[in-house]
Amino acid sequence: MIFVTGKLYWPETLPAPSLYPALTEDVKCDVLIIGGGEAGALVSYYLKQHDVDVILVDKRRVSGGSSSANTGLLQICNDKTLTACMHSFGEQKGVRFYELTRQAVDELEKISGQLDQSPDYIRRECLYYASEPADAESLRAEYQLLKKYGFPVMYFERADIEKRFSFSKEGAIYSKGDAEFNPYKFTNGVIAHSVKKGMRVYENTEVVHQKVQDGGLLVYTNSGHTIACRRAVFATGYEAQSMKRNANAVISSSYSIVTNQVEAFTGWPHGCLIWETARPYLYIRTCPEGRVIVGGLDEPLQKQDASSLKKRDQLLAKIQE
Ligand SMILES: Cc1cc2nc3c(=O)[nH]c(=O)nc-3n(C[C@H](O)[C@H](O)[C@H](O)COP(=O)(O)OP(=O)(O)OC[C@H]3O[C@@H](n4cnc5c(N)ncnc54)[C@H](O)[C@@H]3O)c2cc1C
Incomplete structure (x- = not known):
């Protein structure tokens, strides 16, 4: 799905946001957050208040979805x-x-x-x-x-x-x-805050499939590597429709x-x-x-x-x- 066309303003206000690597190995965590927009960032904030072991992945750069285009x-x-x-x-x-x-x-x-x-x-x-x-x-x-x-x-x-x-x-x-x-500064800032508290972040890492395993989930990514987690939060914004269709949306x-x-x-x-x-x-x-x-x-x-x-x-x- 193409989210935005034209030139975005908010990314210009934060020229050097933190960059995160892509996933290059199989990993494990308690909670996997799929999507690094405002919603995923906020979920990470609250989970890290309770010291949960969290991984966040985004198929683009974090805050690269509608959180970079919204009006704030x-x-x-x-x-x-x-x-x-x-x-x-x-x-x-x-x-x-x-x-x-x-x-x-x-x-x-x-x-x-x-x-x-x-x-x-x-x-x-x-x-x-x-x-x-x-x-x-x-x-x-x-x-x-x-x-x-x-x-x-x-x-x-x-x-x-x-x-x-x-x-x-x-x-x-x-x-x-x-x-x-400024939603772009906010999202990047909250994710950086959670990283300081120990969260791992993988950008350019797309979740393509998942299955229930050992009472949790085994999540497959586009690189062929997996993430084993007890729970997953799908914070994929407008693209949630391609994973779980809501007939009213x-x-x-x-x-x-x-x-x-x-x-x-x-x-x-x-x-x-x-x-x-x-x-x-x-x-x-x-x-x-x-x-x-x-x-x-x-x-x-x-x-x-x-x-x-x-x-x-x-x-x-x-x-x-
Ligand atoms: C033009 C416009 C203006 C808006 N103005 C406002 C406003 O003023 N106030 C307001 O509250 N809301 C506004 N909104 C709504 C706004 O988009 C949401 O409030 C908020 O930014 C959505 O955040 P999100 O995290 O749900 O989605 P997103 O920011 O889109 O984040 C979802 C992330 O999930 C990632 N993703 C998707 N699928 C996968 C996958 N399979 N694997 C890994 N990653 C994946 C995407 O790359 C993306 O980064 C506006 C929206 C638009 C389009």
Whole structure:
């Protein structure tokens, strides 16, 4: 699967990440983590808190999957609204999910502070605006629900938005407690942190097959060498679909651009995160060195990047708007 086309921004911010060897012998461990993206890195972090003997492998370089392309928005309110979560899972579990996202943003701050190199974790407020005037009613209902369960939110009417921002919308939820970071620095940093605690890492090492053996797993890699482990964690991101198909999963294409440095962010208070009620949604953030990242315009999976330049221009027009 081709993950990304075009030039990635985050790897430029960390020109000399740690390199790890490929597997050249048969090895053993307690837990094998397959995939060195944000998810695999975090699993390693928690396992190494308990001194578990861990090996992590990645078929590319670590953080070479979607963690090198993602936008680094860390949001309590997410793709599935609290209203939708309560519909799907019931009140208690829906609210619990939102409490966990809040806890996760805090936890990522704590972990970021323990890394040798800062992943540029910055707390941000967040504007979630009504893309169309007709969305304002359900947005207000979502605000009331979030407030009822103690989430730090305010509701902005059109006049409140116009007073603070350089654009106008019918309404918006303005929330505290979100954050942004550099996902590439974070993933590399967490893996380096786990390596310091004794984790072994093999890059360019693809898991191609596995079988149950002696109450654990024997995992085969592309080099012909095996890894015997008691447990394995598959943290293979979007490629998990090729190992264990989920009939409900849909892979689509998404686009994002990073601008040149911008002199001032007039009409954009505190560099807050900005996104909207439309689906697919547009999302916008700033970077520490004064650039703007904007993403969105998702569409059914494209096999080639023929439409990239058109998408770039559309995203630029959206920021200007
Ligand atoms: C454009 C874009 C923007 C996004 N923005 C955000 C955002 O703002 N905030 C957010 O929270 N999320 C965002 N996401 C989602 C984001 O991708 C995930 O949050 C996160 O980066 C996924 O991490 P992961 O570890 O699950 O997957 P990945 O980073 O893709 O890691 C999976 C790893 O598994 C390896 N692998 C796969 N198969 C094998 C195998 N057989 N053997 C060995 N290794 C294997 C791959 O090489 C890869 O390195 C965005 C995604 C995209 C595409």
